[in-house]
Amino acid sequence: MASRREMMVELRQLAYFVAVAEERSFTRGAQREHVVQSAASAAVARLEQEFQTALFDRSHRTLELTTAGRTLLARARILLAEAQRARDDMGRLTGGLxxxxxxxxxxxxxxxxxxxxxxxxxxxxxxxxxxxxxxxxxxxxxxxxxxxxxxxxxxxxxxxxxxxxxxxxxxxxxxxxIRLGLACRTDDPLAGAHGVTYADLADRRFIDFPTGWGDRTIVDSLFGTAGVQRTVALEVVDTTTALTMVRRRLGLAFVAEETIAAQPGLTQVDLADPPPLHGxxxxxxxxxxxxxxxxxxxxxxxxxx
Missing domain, CATH: 3.40.190.10 (Periplasmic binding protein-like II)
Incomplete structure (x- = not known):
C-alpha cells in the first residue's frame, strides 16, 4: 500500500501567498513582505505544486483566486494568526512582547x-x-x-x-x-458667507469619495433630506487629492474639520445645518x-x- 505523500508547506510560503492574494499582485505582495518578486512567485508555485492545483487565475489583468485559492486563503490566515499567537506566548515567557x-x-x-x-x-x-x-x-x-x-x-x-x-x-x-466640514478656497465667495444652506450649493461642483463610502453616504443623505441634487464632478479615494483639487478650483469637498484647518489657502464654509458628529x-x-x-x-x- 502506497504511503501518503508528506506535506511540505512552510509558514513563509503561506505568508507570501496571503500577501499576493490580498494585494492581487505579485509585485505588491512581494513589496508588502519585503522580498523580491521572484521569491513570492516561487512560493506560490511551490504551493501549487504541493497541492497539485492552480491557486490563481492568471488570465485577467489582475490576479483572481481560484476556488482552491479562496479555500487556502481562509485556512492560511488562521494558521498564520495561530503561529503569531504562539510566538507571542513564547515571547511573554522569555520576558518580552x-x-x-x-x-x-x-x-x-x-x-x-x-x-x-x-x-x-x-x-x-x-x-x-x-x-x-x-x-x-x-x-x-x-x-x-x-x-x-x-x-x-x-x-x-x-x-x-x-x-x-x-x-x-x-x-x-x-x-x-468626527464632524465633516465643507472646504473651499479662502478667496471663494462662500468663505465670507454665513448660514449657507444646501440649496445655496445647488449650482456648485463637488469632489467626493465613491458612492457607498461612509462620508459620501452621510453627505448624500444631507442633500437628499434638503431636496437638493448636487453635482459630484470628481470622485477620489484620498483626502489629500480632494483638498488639492479644491485648492486648484475644481470644486468643493466635505472632509474632516481638522483636515481643513491644517490646509493653507483653504477654509471651512459656515453651514446653516452642518453634518452631524459621527463616531x-x-x-x-x-x-x-x-x-x-x-x-x-x-x-x-x-x-x-
Whole structure:
C-alpha cells in the first residue's frame, strides 16, 4: 500500500501567498513582505505544486483566486494568526512582547492622535512591528476585512446604528468623534458667507469619495433630506487629492474639520445645518481575536482617547 505523500508547506510560503492574494499582485505582495518578486512567485508555485492545483487565475489583468485559492486563503490566515499567537506566548515567557500587528485605518481619524498613540506604543513595546494600512471602501467592506483576518484591529467610522449594521461579531469601542466640514478656497465667495444652506450649493461642483463610502453616504443623505441634487464632478479615494483639487478650483469637498484647518489657502464654509458628529471606533473581531501584541496595542489606543 502506497504511503501518503508528506506535506511540505512552510509558514513563509503561506505568508507570501496571503500577501499576493490580498494585494492581487505579485509585485505588491512581494513589496508588502519585503522580498523580491521572484521569491513570492516561487512560493506560490511551490504551493501549487504541493497541492497539485492552480491557486490563481492568471488570465485577467489582475490576479483572481481560484476556488482552491479562496479555500487556502481562509485556512492560511488562521494558521498564520495561530503561529503569531504562539510566538507571542513564547515571547511573554522569555520576558518580552514581540510580533506584528496589522492596524487598519480610514482616511481621517479626526481629533484622535493616532501618531501620538503609536509613538507611545513603540516606546512601551519596541519589539512589536505595527503595520498601518489604509482601508478604503464602504463600511461593510471594513467589517469583512476584519472578519477575514486581514486586519487585527481597525479604526473605522461608526455612524448612527453603525454597530447594528456591522454585526455582533465585532467588538467596537468609541475613541473619538468626527464632524465633516465643507472646504473651499479662502478667496471663494462662500468663505465670507454665513448660514449657507444646501440649496445655496445647488449650482456648485463637488469632489467626493465613491458612492457607498461612509462620508459620501452621510453627505448624500444631507442633500437628499434638503431636496437638493448636487453635482459630484470628481470622485477620489484620498483626502489629500480632494483638498488639492479644491485648492486648484475644481470644486468643493466635505472632509474632516481638522483636515481643513491644517490646509493653507483653504477654509471651512459656515453651514446653516452642518453634518452631524459621527463616531470613530476601534474594532476587533470576536472570531479572530488579536494576539497578545494586538491586545497591547488596543489598550494603548483606548488609553489615548
Amino acid at each position: 514581540s510580533g506584528t500587528v496589522t492596524l487598519g485605518t480610514v482616511l481621517s481619524t479626526g481629533s484622535f492622535d493616532l501618531i501620538g498613540a503609536l509613538g507611545t506604543f513603540q516606546v512601551e513595546h519596541p519589539d512589536v512591528v505595527v503595520r498601518l494600512r489604509h482601508s478604503t471602501g464602504p463600511l461593510a467592506g471594513h467589517a469583512t476585512a476584519l472578519r477575514e483576518g486581514r486586519f487585527d484591529l481597525m479604526l473605522l467610522p461608526v455612524p448612527p446604528h453603525g454597530p447594528a449594521v456591522l454585526g455582533p461579531d465585532l467588538i467596537i469601542d468609541d475613541v473619538s468623534r 470613530l471606533g476601534l474594532a476587533a473581531s470576536r472570531n479572530h481575536p488579536p494576539s497578545e501584541a494586538g491586545r497591547a496595542l488596543r489598550r494603548t489606543l483606548l488609553a489615548a482617547r
